[in-house]
Amino acid sequence: MRYLILVLGFLLYSCKSSQSKNNSYSEEEWVKAYKTHVFCSCLMNGYENDTIFKLIKKKDPIVVYSEISFEDLKKAYAIGKKTSDKIPEIVLPTEDEYGNFNQKKKFIMQTCLDYYTSKELDSISHGEYNKLTIN
Secondary structure, eight states: OHHHHHHHHHHHHHTSOOOOTTOOOOHHHHHHHHHHHHHHHHHHHHTTSOHHHHHHHHHOOOOOOTTSOHHHHHHHHHHHHHHHHTOOOEEEOOOOTTSOOSEEEOOHHHHHHHHHTOHHHHHHHHHHHHHHHHO
């Protein structure tokens, strides 16, 4: 239960809107928002839109940044999905609340968070931002 509360709290904090008053966004803000979209997409796909996301969406629209174009959002969500699709299942020799052993699990939260903080995603995000400033 504590894990669920921690995850929910982190998501609500991380996936909130981060707009400034003057709509003048820095590269840092854009990159952070892009990465947050990737992170949220990774979690949603990893948990397969489980009930927790339905509950989150009742209170939080999970809109991070209004200046990210629809095309860039599609790219971010595709990266998140690709990341979550690659998470391997492992079998843990533990008992669940129903007395079942050897449960198949995935390290979804850890993998998505690790990718959020990765140099690879930093590079992709800055590259996407640079494409915007060139055009």
